[in-house]
Amino acid sequence: MDAISADDLDMLADTLRKTMTASSGQALDKELVELGWREMLEEMSDTAIPLVFRLLGETGAHAPVINDVVLIEAGRGAGETVRLPYVGGTWVVWERADEPTTAVDDETPIHRVSSGEDVPLAAGRRALGWWLVGTSRAMLTLARQHALDRVQFGRPVASFQAVRHRLAETLIAIEGAEATLGAATDDFGSLLAKAAAGQAALTAAKHCQQVLGGIGFTAEHELHQHVKRALLLDGLLGSARELTREAGARLRAKGSAPRLVHL
Amino acid sequence: MNVAEFRSNLCAWLDENDLTPSPDDHSLDAHHAQHSRVLSVLYDAGWMRWGWPESAGGLGGPAILRAVVGEEVVGRGLDEPGPYSMLEVLTPTMIDYARPELAAEMVPLLLSGRETWCQGFSEPGSGSDLASLSTRAEQRGEDWVVNGQKVWTSFAQYATRCILLTRSGPPGIPNHEAITAFFVDMDTPDITVRPLRTMHGVDEFCEVYFDDVVVPADRMLGQPGDGWRLAMDLLPFERSTCFWQRIAYLYSRFDRLIAEVNDRGVQDGADDAALGAAYLGLHTLRCRSRETQYRLGTGTRLGPDTSIDKVLLATAEQRIYDAAHDLLAGAIELDESSWRTEYLYSRAATIYGGTAEIQRNIIARRLLDLGKE
Numbered sequence: 001m002d003a004i005s006a007d008d009l010d011m012l013a014d015t016l017r018k019t020m021t022a023s024s025g026q027a028l029d030k031e032l033v034e035l036g037w038r039e040m041l042e043e044m045s046d047t048a049i050p051l052v053f054r055l056l057g058e059t060g061a062h063a064p065v066i067n068d069v070v071l072i073e074a075g076r077g078a079g080e081t082v083r084l085p086y087v088g089g090t091w092v093v094w095e096r097a098d099e100p101t102t103a104v105d106d107e108t109p110i111h112r113v114s115s116g117e118d119v120p121l122a123a124g125r126r127a128l129g130w131w132l133v134g135t136s137r138a139m140l141t142l143a144r145q146h147a148l149d150r151v152q153f154g155r156p157v158a159s160f161q162a163v164r165h166r167l168a169e170t171l172i173a174i175e176g177a178e179a180t181l182g183a184a185t186d187d188f189g190s191l192l193a194k195a196a197a198g199q200a201a202l203t204a205a206k207h208c209q210q211v212l213g214g215i216g217f218t219a220e221h222e223l224h225q226h227v228k229r230a231l232l233l234d235g236l237l238g239s240a241r242e243l244t245r246e247a248g249a250r251l252r253a254k255g256s257a258p259r260l261v262h263l
Numbered sequence: 264m265n266v267a268e269f270r271s272n273l274c275a276w277l278d279e280n281d282l283t284p285s286p287d288d289h290s291l292d293a294h295h296a297q298h299s300r301v302l303s304v305l306y307d308a309g310w311m312r313w314g315w316p317e318s319a320g321g322l323g324g325p326a327i328l329r330a331v332v333g334e335e336v337v338g339r340g341l342d343e344p345g346p347y348s349m350l351e352v353l354t355p356t357m358i359d360y361a362r363p364e365l366a367a368e369m370v371p372l373l374l375s376g377r378e379t380w381c382q383g384f385s386e387p388g389s390g391s392d393l394a395s396l397s398t399r400a401e402q403r404g405e406d407w408v409v410n411g412q413k414v415w416t417s418f419a420q421y422a423t424r425c426i427l428l429t430r431s432g433p434p435g436i437p438n439h440e441a442i443t444a445f446f447v448d449m450d451t452p453d454i455t456v457r458p459l460r461t462m463h464g465v466d467e468f469c470e471v472y473f474d475d476v477v478v479p480a481d482r483m484l485g486q487p488g489d490g491w492r493l494a495m496d497l498l499p500f501e502r503s504t505c506f507w508q509r510i511a512y513l514y515s516r517f518d519r520l521i522a523e524v525n526d527r528g529v530q531d532g533a534d535d536a537a538l539g540a541a542y543l544g545l546h547t548l549r550c551r552s553r554e555t556q557y558r559l560g561t562g563t564r565l566g567p568d569t570s571i572d573k574v575l576l577a578t579a580e581q582r583i584y585d586a587a588h589d590l591l592a593g594a595i596e597l598d599e600s601s602w603r604t605e606y607l608y609s610r611a612a613t614i615y616g617g618t619a620e621i622q623r624n625i626i627a628r629r630l631l632d633l634g635k636e
């Protein structure tokens with residue numbers, strides 16, 4: 001597959017969005033294969049990763065495709081599973097089949113395993129970063145609409161500055177994380193982008209939960225699924241907290257702060 | 264010439280031509296003398312003229328070239344970020360609003376360091392609500408007569424000219440249509456400049472008093488009532504090319520912090536977390552600002568989206584100096600060093616140039632479309 005035109009990309013995004021709205025998990029995994037996900041990943045990963053993972057976040061769907069990203073970067077074939085590092089020096093597997101899970105996000109078939117082998121993580125971190133940014137956008141959209149619709153004291157709660165500033169803070173975090181993802185090419189840039197995206201998602205979860213008030217705490221409102229997804233994904237391939245500390249250790253070892261992007 | 268090639272030529276030139284300031288004198292007078300010296304040499308060598316139109320004494324080329332020059336000049340510590348940043352806000356204003364002959368005459372004086380100019384915007388009663396400013400300009404014959412007081416006017420004590428916002432015309436005109444800008448000679452009789460003492464101990468901000476100050480009509484910038492638009496039009500420059508050199512400055516200070524932390528020899532995971540958090544903020548800001556420079560370069564009109572850049576800058580700056588406070592334990596409290604001055608100055612990062620709260624108001628209203636407060 002050669003370079004893709006902007007129009008074709010828009011059409012593909014529409015198709016993906018519809019597919020992800022209709023199915024999730026194992027079924028979505030199969031649909032993505034049919035839509036050419038694995039070929040796209042091998043031949044134009046810089047386009048495929050942001051497109052697919054961001055839409056997973058925005059739609060709230062999930063699929064075990066992080067396996068493919070890590071496997072391809074490791075020079076192995078897509079379609080299997082691979083043991084992935086999780087926060088705290090632990091390991092997990094994201095199964096390709098739908099099965100019961102103890103994960104906080106109870107739709108995703110992730111479980112602990114006792115050990116794993118080092119694999120390259122840069123592409124996987126960028127992918128999860130885009131997913132976290134999509135999830136953050138989904139939470140912000142829900143909270144923004146609620147703030148405009150919900151009337152208390154005779155006016156929309158969006159008119160209160162405390163509410164407005166929480167939503168503004170969320171947008172700032174998301175836009176900052178997107179900029180780091182757009183600029184991430186190497187290993188360190190990808191680590192930082194995952195950290196920024198994880199932090200943005202945790203910020204979005206905190207502020208959007210607060211803005212949504214009581215309704216956002218119920219299981220009938222969809223916010224909780226995004227909050228739980230954000231928690232789960234932040235820990236995968238290194239949490240914002242862990243990666244930030246690792247960045248600091250790297251700076252001390254190097255003795256200066258690398259300028260990773262230039263004009 | 265592409266940008267990478269331009270940068271490598273500039274770096275080679277700067278490596279050969281040593282413009283390093285004297286390490287002994289940290290006074291504001293010494294900074295000012297160094298500012299004039301560096302600009303003069305860089306102007307004669309052509310570097311200060313790239314990215315500005317030929318009609319105003321420039322050599323043409325995209326604005327991004329100015330960001331590259333600013334990054335090297337400020338990042339290498341050849342000039343302080345404050346005085347250098349003034350060029351980016353004053354020059355576009357003159358090019359866009361002054362009579363072409365006036366811009367052609369004056370801009371080279373600024374870019375070559377022969378003159379320093381200031382910006383008379385804020386007033387004691389008009390900070391965040393700038394449009395409420397009350398310094399009056401009244402027409403008398405061919406001239407205008409100005410009365411009022413400005414405050415937070417950076418480097419007014421060194422300035423030969425001032426871009427001044429005034430209120431003109433009869434009462435009852437809406438604020439945003441009542442403001443008129445002038446280009447005022449600071450040696451005009453009855454202008455009084457008084458430096459302010461500030462908490463960081465550097466007297467760079469001034470109060471400026473105008474008592475029946477006569478300004479010729481041909482020194483008006485734009486038309487009567489254009490002043491608010493002028494003030495808004497300089498924001499995209501303040502928050503693009505201008506930010507890029509401030510980011511370079513922060514990276515250079517952060518390098519220094521890492522070195523000093525390593526010199527102290529005592530580290531733990533909490534130190535790494537603080538350094539990492541400061542770096543993440545700085546890297547995020549740099550990635551965002553790079554996108555903004557590119558958008559400016561393609562002719563995109565920058566608007567409320569630059570409020571995000573402004574918040575990211577203030578946040579990153581304070582996080583770096585918070586890290587310095589925590590990791591260089593006691594240095595800010597007990598030792599006379601630039602860390603103290605810079606730490607204290609960083610407290611203002613969420614106040615000047617539009618407070619953090621104003622930025623969030625703009626983001627909520629204009630980017631999130633949340634309606635009125």
